[in-house]
Amino acid sequence: MQLDAKIPSGPIETRWQKHRFDMKLVNPANKRKFDVIVVGSGLAGASASASMAEMGYDVHCFCFQDSPRRAHSIAAQGGINAAKNYQNDGDSIYRLFYDTVKGGDFRAREANVYRLAEVSVEIIDQAVAQGVPFAREYGGLLDNRSFGGAQVSRTFYARGQTGQQLLLGAYQALARQIDAGKVTMYPRTEMLDVVVVDGRARGIVVRDLVTGTVSSYSGDAVVLATGGYSNVFFLSTNAKGCNVTAAWRAHRKGALFANPCYTQIHPTCIPPSGEYQSKLTLMSESLRNDGRIWVPKEAGDNRPPGQIPAAERDYYLERRYPAFGNLVPRDVASRAAKKEKDAGLAIGPQRNGVYLDFADAIGRLGQDAIAARYGNLFDMYERITGENPYEVPMRIYPAPHYTMGGLWVDYHLMSSLPGLYVIGEANFSDHGANRLGASALMQGLADGYFILPYTIGNFLSQHLGEEKVSSDHSAFRDAEGEVAGRVEKLLSGNGTRTVDSFHRELGSIVWEKCGMARTREGLLEAENEIAALQEVFHREVKVPGSGVEFNQSLERAGRVADFFELAQLMCRDAREREESCGGHFREEHQTAEGEAKRDDENFSHAACWEYGGGRGSDAILHKEELEFEYVKPSTRSYK
Amino acid sequence: MHLTLKIWRQSSPEDAGQLVTYEMPDVSEHMSFLEMLDVLNERLTEQGEDPVSFDHDCREGICGMCGLMINGSAHGPRAATTTCQLHMREFEDGETILIEPWRAEAFPVVKDLVVDRSSFDRIIQVGGYVSVNTGSAPDANALPIGKEVANRAMDAAACIGCGACVAQCPNGAAQLFTSAKIAHLALLPQGQPERQRRTQRMVEQMEQEAFGSCSNFRECEAVCPKEIDVGFIAMMNREYLRAKLS
Ligand SMILES: Cc1cc2nc3c(=O)[nH]c(=O)nc-3n(C[C@H](O)[C@H](O)[C@H](O)COP(=O)(O)OP(=O)(O)OC[C@H]3O[C@@H](n4cnc5c(N)ncnc54)[C@H](O)[C@@H]3O)c2cc1C
Ligand code: FES
Numbered sequence: 048m049q050l051d052a053k054i055p056s057g058p059i060e061t062r063w064q065k066h067r068f069d070m071k072l073v074n075p076a077n078k079r080k081f082d083v084i085v086v087g088s089g090l091a092g093a094s095a096s097a098s099m100a101e102m103g104y105d106v107h108c109f110c111f112q113d114s115p116r117r118a119h120s121i122a123a124q125g126g127i128n129a130a131k132n133y134q135n136d137g138d139s140i141y142r143l144f145y146d147t148v149k150g151g152d153f154r155a156r157e158a159n160v161y162r163l164a165e166v167s168v169e170i171i172d173q174a175v176a177q178g179v180p181f182a183r184e185y186g187g188l189l190d191n192r193s194f195g196g197a198q199v200s201r202t203f204y205a206r207g208q209t210g211q212q213l214l215l216g217a218y219q220a221l222a223r224q225i226d227a228g229k230v231t232m233y234p235r236t237e238m239l240d241v242v243v244v245d246g247r248a249r250g251i252v253v254r255d256l257v258t259g260t261v262s263s264y265s266g267d268a269v270v271l272a273t274g275g276y277s278n279v280f281f282l283s284t285n286a287k288g289c290n291v292t293a294a295w296r297a298h299r300k301g302a303l304f305a306n307p308c309y310t311q312i313h314p315t316c317i318p319p320s321g322e323y324q325s326k327l328t329l330m331s332e333s334l335r336n337d338g339r340i341w342v343p344k345e346a347g348d349n350r351p352p353g354q355i356p357a358a359e360r361d362y363y364l365e366r367r368y369p370a371f372g373n374l375v376p377r378d379v380a381s382r383a384a385k386k387e388k389d390a391g392l393a394i395g396p397q398r399n400g401v402y403l404d405f406a407d408a409i410g411r412l413g414q415d416a417i418a419a420r421y422g423n424l425f426d427m428y429e430r431i432t433g434e435n436p437y438e439v440p441m442r443i444y445p446a447p448h449y450t451m452g453g454l455w456v457d458y459h460l461m462s463s464l465p466g467l468y469v470i471g472e473a474n475f476s477d478h479g480a481n482r483l484g485a486s487a488l489m490q491g492l493a494d495g496y497f498i499l500p501y502t503i504g505n506f507l508s509q510h511l512g513e514e515k516v517s518s519d520h521s522a523f524r525d526a527e528g529e530v531a532g533r534v535e536k537l538l539s540g541n542g543t544r545t546v547d548s549f550h551r552e553l554g555s556i557v558w559e560k561c562g563m564a565r566t567r568e569g570l571l572e573a574e575n576e577i578a579a580l581q582e583v584f585h586r587e588v589k590v591p592g593s594g595v596e597f598n599q600s601l602e603r604a605g606r607v608a609d610f611f612e613l614a615q616l617m618c619r620d621a622r623e624r625e626e627s628c629g630g631h632f633r634e635e636h637q638t639a640e641g642e643a644k645r646d647d648e649n650f651s652h653a654a655c656w657e658y659g660g661g662r663g664s665d666a667i668l669h670k671e672e673l674e675f676e677y678v679k680p681s682t683r684s685y686k
Numbered sequence: 687m688h689l690t691l692k693i694w695r696q697s698s699p700e701d702a703g704q705l706v707t708y709e710m711p712d713v714s715e716h717m718s719f720l721e722m723l724d725v726l727n728e729r730l731t732e733q734g735e736d737p738v739s740f741d742h743d744c745r746e747g748i749c750g751m752c753g754l755m756i757n758g759s760a761h762g763p764r765a766a767t768t769t770c771q772l773h774m775r776e777f778e779d780g781e782t783i784l785i786e787p788w789r790a791e792a793f794p795v796v797k798d799l800v801v802d803r804s805s806f807d808r809i810i811q812v813g814g815y816v817s818v819n820t821g822s823a824p825d826a827n828a829l830p831i832g833k834e835v836a837n838r839a840m841d842a843a844a845c846i847g848c849g850a851c852v853a854q855c856p857n858g859a860a861q862l863f864t865s866a867k868i869a870h871l872a873l874l875p876q877g878q879p880e881r882q883r884r885t886q887r888m889v890e891q892m893e894q895e896a897f898g899s900c901s902n903f904r905e906c907e908a909v910c911p912k913e914i915d916v917g918f919i920a921m922m923n924r925e926y927l928r929a930k931l932s
Contacts, residue, residue, distance in 0.1 A: 098820040113741065114807050116847055117749040133827060169821070176823035178816045178876045180840040187830025205840060211748055212843060219815035226811040234804070257796055286743040320716040323725050326745045427747075430767060433716070433775050496820045545731045547724070591736050596698070597797040599739055600731065 078103030088115030091471025092272030094495030097220035100229035123210025151479020195484025248467035281554025305475035308621035313448035314380035381445035400442035470494035480629025542587030615663030750846030760850035788853035813884035851906035857898030865922035
């Protein structure tokens with residue numbers, strides 16, 4: 048397979064502008080002849096659907112929730128980056144580009160990242176025009192904050208609900224196009240396959256989640272905006288419904304899956320309280336601005352935190368990283384917490400956390416000042432744990448949060464399957480091996496509002512006048528048959544184990560062996576264990592009810608079945624990448640001080656996997672070599 | 687703790703439905719309400735029974751997907767808290783808990799505790815937006831907006847569209863939901879050009895759906911997990927009158 052990223056030539060600053068000019072256009076009268084299928088209504092899917100409909104395309108948008116407004120993007124708290132330089136603190140498109148390439152540990156494609164930084168400014172303009180109520184200063188101008196250790200203040204936010212407000216902006220734009228008849232919305236509908244006709248994506252197979260009916264839709268292009276796969280770990284900060292099924296089905300039909308092992312573990316989440324734990328809640332990164340992270344120096348110190356004197360506490364981030372202290376990047380903070388836990392120093396009733404302590408900040412600034420900054424987060428913590436963080440330190444621990452890996456796309460955001468585009472968290476494109484805070488919202492909206500609507504025209508213009516493929520075509524019947532067969536198979540098992548019990552077990556294998564730290568040996572074990580568990584799953588899973596009704600167990604079973612295959616590919620990818628970079632830490636590849644050691648000579652590439660039958664070991668590797676013309680790879684150091 | 691659950695079971699919209707009793711002898715106070723239902727569902731599945739269907743997604747109080755009537759109160763006993771954020775420490779050992787779906791004509795039951803809230807989407811579709819095409823926006827700081835105005839707009843925009851307001855209202859009215867969106871956009875300069883048309887179309891769509899009318903019971907405000915205040919309803923009424931008169 049020949050991988051062509053189709054990166055335009057010329058100076059990076061003008062590439063996107065020039066490329067936009069070079070691309071072929073579809074004239075307005077012809078746009079309505081094209082049907083575009085968009086799967087997903089999060090930031091990426093809603094913004095793309097609305098924008099393409101405004102341009103004149105006929106859009107069909109699908110989501111599994113009861114309303115497009117509920118996509119997982121709604122949960123983003125902290126903010127969205129943009130290189131506006133409104134604070135006059137030296138920010139620029141180039142600096143955002145530079146920070147993102149470096150933050151991604153030199154494993155992202157420069158041209159894409161530059162374009163992302165370039166269109167970031169337009170996103171803020173668009174959102175404000177829609178009425179997104181970003182935080183403002185007294186003078187009426189937009190407020191910014193510094194986020195995730197950035198040295199400039201480029202993060203725009205709407206209280207602790209930035210994702211919600213941006214998504215509602217996009218949802219409202221989508222609603223307007225639904226009213227105009229340009230978007231047809233299909234909520235409570237799950238995509239279960241891609242239909243390929245003559246080597247090109249021509250439609251999808253879906254299941255109506257209310258009636259259970261399996262049917263298909265044809266279109267001139269298919270866009271996946273289906274989010275990330277953190278829920279492979281079972282416990283993550285993602286919404287319960289987040290899954291890999293859409294991406295995985297496309298992968299099975301020919302789309303390459305890139306860098307599946309790049310996952311982001313967020314350092315500040317509330318640790319599980321028991322066996323029944325169903326998801327993990329993120330505590331905003333901003334808490335690290337004032338909270339100090341520590342564990343007792345002695346393993347087994349059972350005193351309440353307030354009774355442990357300062358001299359017997361280990362403020363391990365401040366000790367190990369004097370320059371950045373508690374503000375080291377996410378991957379570094381997460382691994383450091385794991386190290387303490389592995390050394391037997393974790394705290395709390397389940398011995399599964401570290402302290403995030405505000406006592407000093409409260410002493411210095413007063414409780415009111417802390418309440419003004421973090422009041423709603425403290426309330427949320429109290430609701431979940433029953434503990435008052437003004438009095439006792441918070442307990443936190445890292446949790447899976449975001450996946451940088453995803454379907455491979457070229458500069459146009461088209462996958463290796465012609466006619467299939469992938470946008471938002473579902474693609475692999477911009478964050479390399481580690482994503483910076485407040486950059487996912489930016490990427491989802493950049494893809495959806497400002498990139499895909501142009502690049503898709505270039506593709507469609509080449510197919511003007513071609514005959515439409517209808518969903519009566521035999522390829523659609525075959526794909527529907529396959530889907531129905533899979534549903535049947537899941538329902539036919541007559542074991543007694545629930546879907547969730549398998550998902551939990553799968554998640555804990557992936558977390559232990561392909562989580563924050565990985566070894567070759569552990570990954571090999573994991574691949575075998577997962578494959579073995581997958582067999583048991585198909586034999587012994589109990590899915591109650593039938594396929595022709597509202598059946599939430601069946602929905603989950605289908606998703607878990609795909610997670611089993613993805614998990615094996617993650618382990619394989621992590622095993623082949625004999626280096627440490629960003630969120631991927633191989634214990635064999637670290638410096639004497641225990642820091643990640645990259646190997647640019649051998650691994651400066653995106654690992655793009657071709658489906659080989661489901662077992663990780665059968666997948667076929669293709670490499671996209673990465674070139675760094677502008678930002679020269681250096682070692683990230685936070686000492 | 688030992689709890690007795692009385693849960694509404696209804697296999698389909700056509701089914702009459704009934705309350706079924708389940709004993710939960712070993713609930714931990716640290717569980718969330720939905721985790722308790724997860725545990726029940728695991729057991730029902732293992733026993734070969736049909737688990738209880740309920741809607742949920744984020745489990746963080748922001749997507750608006752969850753929503754149960756718990757002992758007759760939308761989202762249960764704790765103020766400013768969605769069902770998914772409610773924890774079992776709010777209940778007493780030995781308690782019986784009544785769990786029902788949102789009860790409103792405009793929200794027909796799909797199955798068990800799952801209802802159809804598409805009427806909310808239809809209200810937004812007729813006008814809950816600013817008509818601005820992608821790519822045509824001026825610089826974001828070209829239009830200063832006072833901090834207080836932006837804050838008040840944000841108070842209204844914080845609505846998660848869960849439907850608790852409708853479920854709790856004795857009339858099943860959707861005034862709080864509709865007014866929150868009308869107010870969010872009417873407060874901001876961006877919302878001015880379409881202000882009257884938006885209000886008129888949204889109110890009329892609301893009236894066409896199967897919602898009841900508002901008689902100022904204010905129960906919506908009391909159960910709203912985002913504490914949206916009824917001041918927005920008064921504002922909507924004024925806006926509507928103005929739109930009708932002009
Ligand atoms: C708790 C939390 C906080 C975060 N905070 C921030 C932040 O402050 N800043 C930031 O930049 N990023 C943040 N992120 C990351 C960011 O929110 C996500 O990466 C981003 O919103 C993903 O958007 P998306 O449009 O790609 O996908 P999603 O929003 O996940 O949307 C996926 C869509 O696809 C649909 N879908 C999926 N599968 C199917 C299928 N098979 N069939 C039909 N439909 C399907 C879903 O219904 C949904 O509509 C946060 C993430 C979490 C978990
Ligand atoms: S599940 Fe999202 S608000 Fe409760």
